[in-house]
Amino acid sequence: MAEIPDLTSQEVxxxxxxxxxxxxxAEAIGEVPIxxxxxxxxxxxxxxxxRREIDQEASxxxxxxxxxxANQTLKTWRLENTALFVTLEPCLMCxxxxxxxxxxxxxxxxxxxxxGAVSSLYHVFDDDRLNHQVKTYVGxxxxxxxxxxxxxxxxxxxxxxxxxxxxxxxxLSENQGENS
Numbered sequence: 001m002a003e004i005p006d007l008t009s010q011e012v013x014x015x016x017x018x019x020x021x022x023x024x025x026a027e028a029i030g031e032v033p034i035x036x037x038x039x040x041x042x043x044x045x046x047x048x049x050x051r052r053e054i055d056q057e058a059s060x061x062x063x064x065x066x067x068x069x070a071n072q073t074l075k076t077w078r079l080e081n082t083a084l085f086v087t088l089e090p091c092l093m094c095x096x097x098x099x100x101x102x103x104x105x106x107x108x109x110x111x112x113x114x115x116g117a118v119s120s121l122y123h124v125f126d127d128d129r130l131n132h133q134v135k136t137y138v139g140x141x142x143x144x145x146x147x148x149x150x151x152x153x154x155x156x157x158x159x160x161x162x163x164x165x166x167x168x169x170x171x172l173s174e175n176q177g178e179n180s
Contacts, residue, residue: 007083012107015039016141018047019085019109022062023148026050033148036062036086038070038079038103045082046070062086063094067101079103087145089116089138095124099132107137109145 007015015037022035026049038046048065052058063086071077083105090098090108095117098106106125108118117124118136125134 011042012085012137012140015044015083015085016087016107016109018044019062019087020141020144020148022047022049023087023145026062027148027152029054033152034062034086034088036066036084038066038082038084040070040074040079040082045073059093061091061094063090064097067097067103071101077101083107085140087141088112088149089118089120091115092117092122092124095122098134099124099130102132103134105135105137107140109140109142110149111138111142 018037019035022037023033024035026035027033029049029051031050031053034050036048037044046066046069048062048067048069050062051060051065054060063084066084067079070079070082077100079101080103082103084098084103085107086094087109089110089112090106091112092115106118111120113120115121119138124130125136127133
């Protein structure tokens with residue numbers, strides 16, 4: 001298998017910016033802001049944004065959508081000589097797909113303490129019992145990735161709190177109407 005050439009820091013930053021754009025697209029449609037891009041020969045061959053809520057499919061993660069698109073684009077399940085850029089550390093499902101697709105390089109932003117399978121909870125890519133190992137670069141534009149996620153979940157919690165307060169007001173109004 002040919003090794004893909006090292007990317008410059010400018011290229012890495014550029015491709016992670018594109019993954020962050022995909023994350024913002026997910027956020028704009030009410031999805032958790034996670035984005036991914038797959039690169040081959042210095043060109044983006046596939047993109048993905050989280051779509052679990054819209055698709056109502058557990059597997060509609062940004063990484064899997066990008067992998068599936070790349071499979072169709074290249075007409076092969078083997079994604080050798082590619083690099084995946086993703087804003088959040090891949091989960092077990094996505095890490096498994098990355099290994100099975102033979103993606104040799106993964107660059108990711110924020111670590112995922114609750115579901116990360118690369119360096120947080122598990123170290124799947126380092127397991128030499130598997131038939132494919134993945135070289136990983138961690139923390140690429142991590143602050144931007146974390147900020148997107150933090151703001152998204154703060155907004156969700158604020159909306160939930162507001163809905164709860166509105167229900168209380170509605171219940172009070174109904175109770176006062178019954179007592180009149």
